[in-house]
Amino acid sequence: MTIVLTEQGEFSAPAAQMEGDRLWVPAHDLEAATGWSLKREGLCKGPLCVPIPAGRETDYVRGDRVNPAGFWAYLGHPVCHSADGSIWAFGEGAQGRAKALRSLEAPDFALPDRQGRLHRLSDHRGKQVFLVSWASW
């Protein structure tokens, strides 16, 4: 079972196969999980389309399978995976992070409390929030 860690959460990709730094998933699985679908224009979600890099199509699309790791890296984001390809982490690039913070919209998150209940920052919209980190170390 392949697990993909993304900014939106964790996804299971049962039919995924690793080929070096490529992660091949069936296009319909990708669409079902993320909303990104393969079109003639490239990999598209809503109005946004990422064109398949010319001359390197087979690194990104093979038949009905897509390499989302390739697309994600092509967009300038960090990707890494365990040696056996069972866990992949799709991160956010520095530019994206910086842009998000410069908008001054506080990035939302969902984290559990001790009882395992998930809390989102957006649960507290309407209040002034003092968000503070600490650690036992």
Next chain:
Amino acid sequence: MWQKVYDEVKDRNFIVISVAMDSVPGAAEPWIEQAKPTYPVLLDREHRLAALYHMVNVPQAVWIDERGKIVRPTECAGSYDGFRQMDRITKIMPEETAKINAAAKATYAAAVKDWALKGEASEHAFDPEDARRRIPALTESQALAHTMFRLGQALLRQGRTDEGDQWLRRASELHPDSWCMWRQRAGKDDTGLAALPDFWERVDALGERPYHWRVDMKGMPR
């Protein structure tokens, strides 16, 4: 330690959200149990907040207004580098340093309270331009480091400790400014603190550079 501020502001539209950047399950528990805060305490095993808000140490804080806008970007939450003058055997700090430490914490807590009571009228709330200027810069290496850290933690959760630790080590190497990454991985003393000789060596190696970022606030020590 924010309970007092929270209690004093109780009837306002203000909340503290305290996030423990503790990857080891149960490590934060005794501290939460002892303090019993009445505001949310969340567990951030993957250090997600560090990636989202570019946090590199604890305690660091972000002030967010009622519209979800950042009015003070990530900054040190009132701590001071006084601990560097601590005697490493007796763990005693010179009296003068201890006073500065306490004053810094009190100044910061008073500022939080001031903002909680006055909102954008508080002198401590930055206007958008000033806030934007204070957003810390992030490099691509650091962004990659956060991704590696996340992968490493996922491997640790599956019991794949050797490979997990390799990714955590690589993450820390790519992001040497992150004390969160370094201390999370470092050896701990018998109170769970990453304060063994290797920690002190790394602190000494800072030289003139600060361990805690200087807080841009009136009354904070230089």
